[in-house]
Amino acid sequence: MEIQHARTQRAERPAQGHRRPMRHAAITALTTMLTALPVAGARAETWPAKPVTLIVPFPAGGVVDKVARQTQDGLRKRLEQPVVVDNRPGAGGTIGTGQVARSHPDGYTIGMVFDSYATERHFYPKLPYDGQKDLTGVSYMVRSPMVLVVPASSPYKTLQDYVAAARTPGKVSFASVGSGSSNQLVAEAFHEAAGTSGIHTPYKGGGPAMNDLLGGHVDSMMASLPLCLPYIQAGKLRALAITSARRDEHVPGVPTLAESYKGFEAYSWVAMIAPAKTPPDVIARLHGAMTATLRDPAVAKQLADSGFEIVAGDGARANKLVQDESARWGRLIKARNIVAD
Numbered sequence: 001m002e003i004q005h006a007r008t009q010r011a012e013r014p015a016q017g018h019r020r021p022m023r024h025a026a027i028t029a030l031t032t033m034l035t036a037l038p039v040a041g042a043r044a045e046t047w048p049a050k051p052v053t054l055i056v057p058f059p060a061g062g063v064v065d066k067v068a069r070q071t072q073d074g075l076r077k078r079l080e081q082p083v084v085v086d087n088r089p090g091a092g093g094t095i096g097t098g099q100v101a102r103s104h105p106d107g108y109t110i111g112m113v114f115d116s117y118a119t120e121r122h123f124y125p126k127l128p129y130d131g132q133k134d135l136t137g138v139s140y141m142v143r144s145p146m147v148l149v150v151p152a153s154s155p156y157k158t159l160q161d162y163v164a165a166a167r168t169p170g171k172v173s174f175a176s177v178g179s180g181s182s183n184q185l186v187a188e189a190f191h192e193a194a195g196t197s198g199i200h201t202p203y204k205g206g207g208p209a210m211n212d213l214l215g216g217h218v219d220s221m222m223a224s225l226p227l228c229l230p231y232i233q234a235g236k237l238r239a240l241a242i243t244s245a246r247r248d249e250h251v252p253g254v255p256t257l258a259e260s261y262k263g264f265e266a267y268s269w270v271a272m273i274a275p276a277k278t279p280p281d282v283i284a285r286l287h288g289a290m291t292a293t294l295r296d297p298a299v300a301k302q303l304a305d306s307g308f309e310i311v312a313g314d315g316a317r318a319n320k321l322v323q324d325e326s327a328r329w330g331r332l333i334k335a336r337n338i339v340a341d
Contacts, residue, residue, distance in 0.1 A: 047107050047282050051082040055111045057096025059089040061207025062177060063224050064114045067142060067270045070302055074293030079285075089204045092116050092178035092340065094124055097273075101129035105275035107282035110138065115182040115268050118325035122333045123180040123340040137318025138272040138283055139290040142308040144225045145244035145267055146186050147254065149237045151216050159240045159260065162220065166196035173199040175209040175221040179340040183209075185329045186243060186266045187222040188336055193261040213237070224268040225250060225307035243267065250307050269311075271318045287314050 054072070058064045068085045075083045088096030093116050103109035121131060129135070148159070156162040166172040176183035179202045191197055201218050203209035206227045213221050214236055221228070222243075229250055231237040239254045243266045247256055257264040272290055274283060291312045293299055300310055313321070332338070 047279075047285065048079050048081045050108065051084055052079060052107070053084050053086050053109045055096045055100050055109065056085055056087050057089060057093035057111065057113065058087065058177065059205040059207055060087055061210070062114075062205040063144075063227050063268065064112055064270055065205075065207075066226060066306070067303070067308070068112050070299060070306075071141075071290065071293045074296055074299055075289050078289035078292055092120060092123065092180050092202075094120055094127060097131070097135070098127070098129050100273060101131075101134040101275060103275050105277035105279075107274065107278055107286065109275070110286065111135075111273045112141075113271055113273055114177065115325065116178055116180045117271070117273070118322045119180040119185065119329045119333065121326070122330050123338075131322070134276050135273045136276045136278070136283070137315040137322065138274050138286045139315065140311050140313030140318040140321050141270045141272060141290065141294060142303060142310055143267040143269040144308050145242050145248060146182065146222045146224050147228055147232070147242045147251065148187075148190070148220060148240045148257075149213070149223050149228045149232065150220045150240060151213060152236050152238055153216065154219065154238060156220075156240065157238070159255065159257075162240055163194050163196055166191065166194065166198055169197050170199060172196075173201050173219045175201050175203060175213055175218040175223075177206045177209055178202050178204060182266065182268045182329075183222050183224075185332060185338070188338060189266065189332055190222065190257060190261075190264070192332070192336065193257075193264060229307045248307075269321065271321065273318070283315055 054068055056065050056068050065087060072083050072085055088099055093114060097111060097113060097117060100109060100111035117131065121127065150156050150162070156165060162172070174187045176187065184200055184202065187198065203212065209221060210227060212218050214231065225248065228237055232239050232251060239251050241257045242248055242251060242254050243257055243264065245256065245258060245265045247254065272286065274286065294310050294312045303310060
């Protein structure tokens with residue numbers, strides 16, 4: 001038995017001549033891995049090599065869609081690739097934003113979000129993504145004040161008329177682009193300051209909300225200036241107050257809410273985001289392309305004429321904006337027990 005065991009051991013021991021091919025194979029594999037490392041870095045340098053998809057989590061016709069369309073061509077020129085705007089509305093913008101969060105972090109799928117992005121976690125605690133972990137800012141693009149507007153046929157001629165009516169619970173309704181949007185929260189903050197109340201009517205974007213407001217199906221809206229300005233100028237909407245610190249040159253005769261309620265100031269905003277693990281140099285390239293587009297004289301004039309203020313902040317500033325806005329409006333949401341409709 002001992003002799004047999006020894007023979008078995010000798011039979012199982014690999015021959016010396018067999019070790020070299022195995023060692024050679026291991027060295028070849030390691031060399032291949034090391035050679036491939038610079039290639040991974042080179043991919044970011046060649047980005048973009050194909051079209052970039054820009055997801056807008058709201059329907060066509062709203063503020064975010066308008067900004068996307070106004071900057072789309074500038075991005076195309078600077079990235080030297082087609083930029084495809086893909087509208088994915090629903091659930092206060094979380095459907096489209098979720099798609100960005102789940103996308104491969106290679107810079108080929110990015111998103112453009114509204115202010116509701118900062119507050120969605122307060123309304124949807126069970127979202128399949130974490131905005132602070134799964135997404136990152138690329139650009140804090142633009143901001144604009146909001147305007148309390150009513151249809152031209154409305155009986156409310158002044159802010160005082162509106163406040164008097166809103167003192168009766170259930171008498172006045174207000175539209176928003178979705179639960180958690182600045183439209184809703186600024187309207188709620190206004191009602192808190194005025195000691196009044198209103199019935200919130202959420203829509204899937206600014207376009208549908210504006211259509212119902214113009215049709216008289218809802219009494220009012222705290223609308224972003226770019227969304228409502230054309231209708232104010234056309235005489236289809238009446239502006240009662242604006243949320244900027246000072247009166248705005250686009251509607252100089254409209255009083256600020258701060259004139260009646262000291263310190264009242266709020267803005268809607270638009271930012272570009274990307275999956276969190278997108279390479280920093282790709283983020284920098286995207287931010288640079290967006291900044292150059294926003295500062296292009298023709299684009300800048302178009303945005304300014306529409307009521308936007310150009311910010312062009314970088315990703316870090318966009319992330320800080322989201323954190324600050326989440327904290328600010330989170331307190332109001334909790335204090336007034338505001339829930340998603």
